[in-house]
Amino acid sequence: MNGELPKEETVEDATFVRPFIITGGRAEPLQADLRLETLVVAVGVPDETLTFERRHIVAVCERPTTVAEVASRVGVPLGVAKVLVSDLVVAGQLTCRQPAELPLQTLERIRDHVRAL
Structure with missing residues (x-):
């Protein structure tokens, strides 16, 4: 053994970005009212100065x-998405609204996406 990591671990480690790096170390969104079912929509084209x-x-x-x-x-992860979405709402890149009542199809899609996480 020459002390090198197996190739598969090296590639995976190189492509994994820790969630706290993406959020700048924050765990709480700027807007506390964001929920799983909150609808968000882009206001315009993405600003080129935004991170990937x-x-x-x-x-x-x-x-x-x-x-x-x-x-x-x-x-x-969902917590990271909430922080990033909140940042984008504050920056004027996204707008959000809380639906009064969700259709069953939307609830099922949310459930399926949360399970996939």
Whole structure:
């Protein structure tokens, strides 16, 4: 053994970004009222100065999307998605609204996305 890690572990470690790095060390969103079913939608095109994850979220939210769906589609934990979505709302890149009552189809999609996390 020459002390090197197996190739598969090296590649995986190189592509994994710790969630606290993505959020700048924050665990709490700037907006405390974001829920799994909160609908978010992009206000315009993603600002080029945004980080990769934030640009990806704005692109995903081209159509109204729940916070849970954002987490699943971007591939980040739900808490990270809430922090990033909140940042984007404050920055004016996204707008959000709380649906009064969710259709069953939407609830089922949220459930499926949360299970996938």
